[in-house]
Amino acid sequence: MPDRLITHLRHVDLAVPDHAKQLAFYTGVWGLKPEHTDIGLTFLAAEGSPEQYVVRLRESDDKRIDLIAFGAASRADVDTLAGDLARDGVRLVTEPGDLRTPGGGYGFRFFDNEGRTVEISADVAVREHRTIEEGESIPVRLSHVVINSADPEGTRAFYERHLSFALSDTLMHPRMGEMMWFMRINAWHHSLAIARGPHPSLHHASFELRGLDEYMRGTGRVLRAGVEKIWGPGRHLAGNNTFSYFLDPSGNTMEYTTELETLDEDTWHPHVYDFSKPEVSDQWGTANAMNEFVAQRSFNDPDRGLFVAPPV
Structure with missing residues (x-):
């Protein structure tokens, strides 16, 4: 099995020009649940997922991927990844530290080779979730x-x-x-x-x-x-x-x-x-x-x- 420090995909964060219309789609049609909301900013959870949220919507004139987030097993692994990336010349957006997003945790951000922002985090609180029942056609x-x-x-x-x-x-x-x-x-x-x-x-x-x-x-x-x-x-x-x-x-x-x-x-x-x-x-x-x-x-x-x- 490969030696890797990333464990799983957490969430994808999108900037969109019409937050209200997007929010109505993802909650009323797609089946996600708004867990944390501010003006022009919503964190959407999947009912069956332990992740605090799987999609974040942010209102902006610039349509973009704000962030792709992955999990790590520990704070030490987060520090190791940040150090390795910095030594390899990858541009860090933030140094490892406490996160202010829902669930908290410890993480950092960097730009990939084409300029997308990527986040790696650990110790994010597990969301209270449930087993999706037979016939429920909403995302797990x-x-x-x-x-x-x-x-x-x-x-x-x-x-x-x-x-x-x-x-x-x-x-x-x-x-x-x-x-x-x-x-x-x-x-x-x-x-x-x-x-x-x-x-x-x-x-x-x-x-x-x-x-x-x-x-x-x-x-x-x-x-x-x-x-x-x-x-x-x-x-x-x-x-x-x-x-x-x-x-x-x-x-x-x-x-x-x-x-x-x-x-x-x-x-x-x-x-x-x-x-x-x-x-x-x-x-x-x-x-x-x-x-x-x-x-x-x-x-x-x-x-x-x-x-x-x-x-x-």
Whole structure:
């Protein structure tokens, strides 16, 4: 098993131009719960997750990924990671210290190779959560985050070298070459994936539902609410997880998923899948075809916050 100090994905923080409209979507349609709210700032929890929140919304003129946050096992591990990154010339946004966000904890922030702000934290208080019951079509947890990168090979190398991410699988196209890399920090097939894109931006954030029935019920609920569906429902080959992709009011792609594969890290060997084969994109054959329209919608707007730390 790889030697790594990061344990899991905590949350993704988004700056959006219309906080009220986004909040109505994520609470009234998507199924998240507002736990901590201030003017233009909301922390949204998943009912089944011990994390204090899985999405943070901040109102801003600049649409951006404010932050991608990962957990570490201890304060000592946080200090070790911060020291290693600084010695390697990675630009720290904050030094390790006590966090002022819900749940407290101890952490620090830094810029990745393309300027996204990343946080590593430990000792965050566990949120009181519950088991999601049969038939409840609300998110259990934040499953993974996928980012678009103008330099995906460099971005993959950054996360492998500095944070000990491991490659699970790769998607390629006969004409375009390698296009997406699925990266893990634990036994889940991926917590982060990197897509080749025209600019750095959010590709999508994915939320795990309880099971297949809940996943389909959730997909149907979002469709009935009139939310624009981009792709799905279907089941990917890489990761073996289900997918339904929708656009939130700010044009960010959000996914419902379930049954993401867990791996034996000691024996796993990465595959290279040709996604021009329909069964790679969707094993079931139930989703609309992956085409240029679908791909372009997931390019998203260029991230306007690169190498600029969020104010909160």
